[in-house]
Amino acid sequence: MLPARIIALARAVLSDQSATYRWPTADLVDYLNEGVAELWSRRPETRCLADGSVADRELVAYDAGTEAYSGLAAVDDEWGGALVDFVVYRALDADGVDEMNARAAADHLAAFERRVGP
Numbered sequence: 001m002l003p004a005r006i007i008a009l010a011r012a013v014l015s016d017q018s019a020t021y022r023w024p025t026a027d028l029v030d031y032l033n034e035g036v037a038e039l040w041s042r043r044p045e046t047r048c049l050a051d052g053s054v055a056d057r058e059l060v061a062y063d064a065g066t067e068a069y070s071g072l073a074a075v076d077d078e079w080g081g082a083l084v085d086f087v088v089y090r091a092l093d094a095d096g097v098d099e100m101n102a103r104a105a106a107d108h109l110a111a112f113e114r115r116v117g118p
Contacts, residue, residue, distance in 0.1 A: 001080025003060045010087040029062040035086030082115035
């Protein structure tokens with residue numbers, strides 16, 4: 001799953017698909033990188049890339065001027081789904097607007113943890 005797809009799926013869950021986004025793409029990419037770091041800490045084998053190299057840094061960068069992503073080419077769909085949950089969790093957690101968002105954030109964090117493990 002490509003980083004752009006992870007962000008798009010997170011936006012769909014967040015109902016944030018109109019051109020004037022509630023959550024800036026740069027923020028969602030930051031949350032994605034936090035999720036990648038958390039995934040790597042829990043599942044070190046996910047640091048191995050398709051070319052056989054081992055990733056040792058944040059993998060996703062976003063250029064707002066060109067709206068282009070760089071870095072990570074793709075992650076396995078299993079981990080991509082977990083990263084969607086993490087991005088949604090962080091967006092709702094950072095939003096802090098109401099109790100419903102807090103509960104939804106907790107649900108998405110729990111979904112990430114179920115997929116990734118302890």
